Amino acid sequence: MRSYVKKPADPAGYEIPEELRNHSVSAEEVMELIRTMAAGLGETEEIAVYEENACIRCADVNGKPVLLFPDLMLPGAELPEDVKNVRKGERLTIILNGAEKTVTAEGIFVKREAPVDDALGRKAGYDTDTLEGLTALVKEEEEARLYEGHVKELAGALFAYLAEASELVIDEEELRAWATEAGAQVFNEELAMGIDLRFTEDGDMLTEEEAIANLAEEYKSQFPGMVVTESICKADGYEPDADMIREQLAMQGVEEADASLMESMLMNDRMGYVFDKLTAYAGEVLK
Numbered sequence: 001m002r003s004y005v006k007k008p009a010d011p012a013g014y015e016i017p018e019e020l021r022n023h024s025v026s027a028e029e030v031m032e033l034i035r036t037m038a039a040g041l042g043e044t045e046e047i048a049v050y051e052e053n054a055c056i057r058c059a060d061v062n063g064k065p066v067l068l069f070p071d072l073m074l075p076g077a078e079l080p081e082d083v084k085n086v087r088k089g090e091r092l093t094i095i096l097n098g099a100e101k102t103v104t105a106e107g108i109f110v111k112r113e114a115p116v117d118d119a120l121g122r123k124a125g126y127d128t129d130t131l132e133g134l135t136a137l138v139k140e141e142e143e144a145r146l147y148e149g150h151v152k153e154l155a156g157a158l159f160a161y162l163a164e165a166s167e168l169v170i171d172e173e174e175l176r177a178w179a180t181e182a183g184a185q186v187f188n189e190e191l192a193m194g195i196d197l198r199f200t201e202d203g204d205m206l207t208e209e210e211a212i213a214n215l216a217e218e219y220k221s222q223f224p225g226m227v228v229t230e231s232i233c234k235a236d237g238y239e240p241d242a243d244m245i246r247e248q249l250a251m252q253g254v255e256e257a258d259a260s261l262m263e264s265m266l267m268n269d270r271m272g273y274v275f276d277k278l279t280a281y282a283g284e285v286l287k
Contacts, residue, residue: 002171003223005231009165011158011281020154021286023147030139034116037124037138041114046107050084054110058092058103066103068094147286154282155275163224175223176216181260183215226267232277233270240269
């Protein structure tokens with residue numbers, strides 16, 4: 001690569017947003033998670049009179065089941081105004097996807113929330129027999145989830161910062177060639193999946209060269225990140241295992257990968273290495 005990093009930026013120079021440093025969960029938030037858990041673990045009960053969020057289980061003339069949720073109407077469905085007053089065994093006429101159907105109400109069902117008590121933890125699969133223990137475990141679990149998400153978000157932000165704040169020497173010819181190759185690769189991959197990028201949102205038709213040129217312009221903004229990735233890998237002495245990548249491609253049915261595909265796979269591997277390194281750094285600074 002002729003482009004290179006003249007003066008690398010220091011990750012420590014990135015100002016970490018305060019919201020990424022906070023992984024704590026309030027007691028109210030924990031209880032809301034527990035209530036949501038209880039709602040999902042409740043049992044379904046058959047009732048005589050319709051109530052909010054109930055389901056009316058019906059059957060059409062051929063015995064095919066039809067589920068009606070009057071409080072959560074689906075597009076294309078029309079129900080009688082008095083559907084909530086229907087009783088078991090009664091018949092009613094509905095419209096589903098433009099077709100009129102006569103159905104028989106076989107029952108009315110509602111899902112009850114599980115009690116928020118000492119038994120909820122075991123019911124939810126947690127190793128605790130008390131509500132206090134469940135609260136502690138849910139709090140720990142949610143804070144760990146938030147921490148992991150913040151670490152990944154910070155790693156991505158650090159990569160963008162390094163690409164923007166490092167002093168780079170960009171070879172314009174290399175930039176254009178790389179962006180054009182990336183655009184051509186995306187164009188061909190999309191075309192293989194039946195997506196023709198020559199058609200614009202306005203309905204205009206581009207030539208293949210014009211479509212690739214448009215993609216190339218989009219990919220130019222990613223080039224500094226590629227340069228930084230190469231620089232970090234070179235400084236660390238990291239080089240992807242090309243033989244292993246060829247084996248992976250062979251397992252996918254690609255017997256002989258062309259040079260552009262191999263280079264793309266190698267770059268993906270290098271980027272994976274850099275992101276792993278930034279993720280480890282982010283994990284330390286956010287502890």
